[in-house]
Amino acid sequence: MKTRSSIKEQIQRVREEAIVAAVNRLLATKGYDAMTVDEVAAEAGMAKASLYKLFTSKEELAGAAMVGVLDRALAFVDSLRDEAAKAAEAGLPTTPLDQLKAVTSWAMRTQLEGEMPSLPAQNSSLSTSLQSNDAYIDRLITLSNRLSIWITEAQTRGQLQAMLPSELVLYTLFARACDPVVALLKESGQYTNQQIVEWVLSTTFEGLALPQ
Amino acid sequence: MKTRSSIKEQIQRVREEAIVAAVNRLLATKGYDAMTVDEVAAEAGMAKASLYKLFTSKEELAGAAMVGVLDRALAFVDSLRDEAAKAAEAGLPTTPLDQLKAVTSWAMRTQLEGEMPSLPAQNSSLSTSLQSNDAYIDRLITLSNRLSIWITEAQTRGQLQAMLPSELVLYTLFARACDPVVALLKESGQYTNQQIVEWVLSTTFEGLALPQ
DNA sequence: GTCTATAGGTCGATAGAC
DNA sequence: GTCTATCGACCTATAGAC
Numbered sequence: 001m002k003t004r005s006s007i008k009e010q011i012q013r014v015r016e017e018a019i020v021a022a023v024n025r026l027l028a029t030k031g032y033d034a035m036t037v038d039e040v041a042a043e044a045g046m047a048k049a050s051l052y053k054l055f056t057s058k059e060e061l062a063g064a065a066m067v068g069v070l071d072r073a074l075a076f077v078d079s080l081r082d083e084a085a086k087a088a089e090a091g092l093p094t095t096p097l098d099q100l101k102a103v104t105s106w107a108m109r110t111q112l113e114g115e116m117p118s119l120p121a122q123n124s125s126l127s128t129s130l131q132s133n134d135a136y137i138d139r140l141i142t143l144s145n146r147l148s149i150w151i152t153e154a155q156t157r158g159q160l161q162a163m164l165p166s167e168l169v170l171y172t173l174f175a176r177a178c179d180p181v182v183a184l185l186k187e188s189g190q191y192t193n194q195q196i197v198e199w200v201l202s203t204t205f206e207g208l209a210l211p212q
Numbered sequence: 213m214k215t216r217s218s219i220k221e222q223i224q225r226v227r228e229e230a231i232v233a234a235v236n237r238l239l240a241t242k243g244y245d246a247m248t249v250d251e252v253a254a255e256a257g258m259a260k261a262s263l264y265k266l267f268t269s270k271e272e273l274a275g276a277a278m279v280g281v282l283d284r285a286l287a288f289v290d291s292l293r294d295e296a297a298k299a300a301e302a303g304l305p306t307t308p309l310d311q312l313k314a315v316t317s318w319a320m321r322t323q324l325e326g327e328m329p330s331l332p333a334q335n336s337s338l339s340t341s342l343q344s345n346d347a348y349i350d351r352l353i354t355l356s357n358r359l360s361i362w363i364t365e366a367q368t369r370g371q372l373q374a375m376l377p378s379e380l381v382l383y384t385l386f387a388r389a390c391d392p393v394v395a396l397l398k399e400s401g402q403y404t405n406q407q408i409v410e411w412v413l414s415t416t417f418e419g420l421a422l423p424q
Numbered sequence: 425g426t427c428t429a430t431a432g433g434t435c436g437a438t439a440g441a442c
Numbered sequence: 443g444t445c446t447a448t449c450g451a452c453c454t455a456t457a458g459a460c
Binding site for chain 2: 029030031033034097118120121122123124158159160161162164165167168169171172174175178179180181183184185188191199200202203204205206207208209210211
Binding site: 248261264270 | 457
């Protein structure tokens with residue numbers, strides 16, 4: 001009884017993961033509107049009806065994919081904290097600015113690898129459904145809080161412009177995760193991913209202009 | 213005969229402008245996918261059939277709106293050149309960096325006023341139709357050329373980072389026209405449009421970090 | 425005002441596990 | 443034989459096109 005239900009749950013979980021992975025790929029490549037539920041089912045290797053046993057709507061699919069990236073981002077942030085703690089023991093302190101740059105790099109690399117799901121900026125029905133998705137909101141707030149701590153710390157240390165609202169800095173870093181500049185440079189095919197990340201990171205923190 | 217056809221053409225032209233204005237508003241507020249042709253017809257105050265006499269597809273509507281903004285951008289760039297010429301005569305030279313900042317401000321103000329049409333970043337059918345829209349491509353190239361001149365001039369003068377490809381600078385400025393950071397700050401309702409423009413302009417050119 | 429295709433969402437038949 | 447997970451087939455509304 002117990003094992004049976006556990007096995008069933010495991011199978012269900014595997015299928016869920018296959019679906020979310022498919023949604024993630026499709027959101028990264030085509031975007032929400034161009035993605036069809038039929039495609040998701042095909043990519044995940046199951047019938048649409050089976051998919052609808054696990055997710056009740058297309059919006060919920062998008063929500064699950066967004067929860068997925070946010071979880072990966074949070075895991076990366078945690079790993080950065082751990083590394084920083086170890087480095088500090090070894091006498092190599094890490095600054096909050098370093099951490100913020102590392103997260104931003106991670107987001108851009110994820111985008112370049114085609115693994116960053118992106119949603120339309122302002123879609124009424126989708127964004128309202130996301131706003132009422134507790135799992136999503138929870139992750140978003142947690143991530144924002146973690147980053148905001150680093151941001152204000154960097155500002156008090158004089159590493160970041162203190163006259164900018166920390167909100168603006170936060171939004172700017174989030175925006176790098178779906179920056180069209182990254183996409184365009186990649187599309188041009190002239191540069192390596194590493195080169196692109198370095199350049200955009202540099203323009204984000206040091207700007208386009210030379211110090212006057 | 214001649215006058216009659218001319219009048220007809222004028223009427224046709226007025227209707228076209230009403231349509232393009234409606235498309236512009238809808239693209240700025242809801243985006244391409246959420247915009248329906250029925251809405252466009254309603255906003256423009258005519259039957260959908262009449263609309264299809266002037267534009268053969270939804271994609272063409274989007275193209276016409278994009279041509280519209282690019283024309284306004286080019287007009288603004290021209291006005292900047294004229295002003296710079298006059299200022300130079302009066303002994304007040306204008307630097308290419310000033311010009312680039314002015315164009316970027318214009319784009320962000322246009323976005324804040326709800327008059328910046330925006331398209332999905334990577335939509336296959338729409339972007340291919342735009343690529344084969346001669347009027348659009350023509351304006352895009354012209355504008356890119358004008359800006360590229362200022363960019364390379366600013367780089368040789370040491371006003372912009374010379375090690376960045378001018379392409380990256382160009383893309384970055386275009387990206388400000390549909391920057392989600394601007395949209396989010398506006399949505400928060402806490403700041404004036406002028407404040408938002410100043411901040412984003414500053415982070416674009418001087419970066420988030422303090423000069424080390 | 426009509427036509428038609430597409431895509432989100434459902435249902436009943438089937439097959440395999442116990 | 444029963445139960446349930448799965449899937450092909452189906453329904454229907456919307457929106458582009460004429």
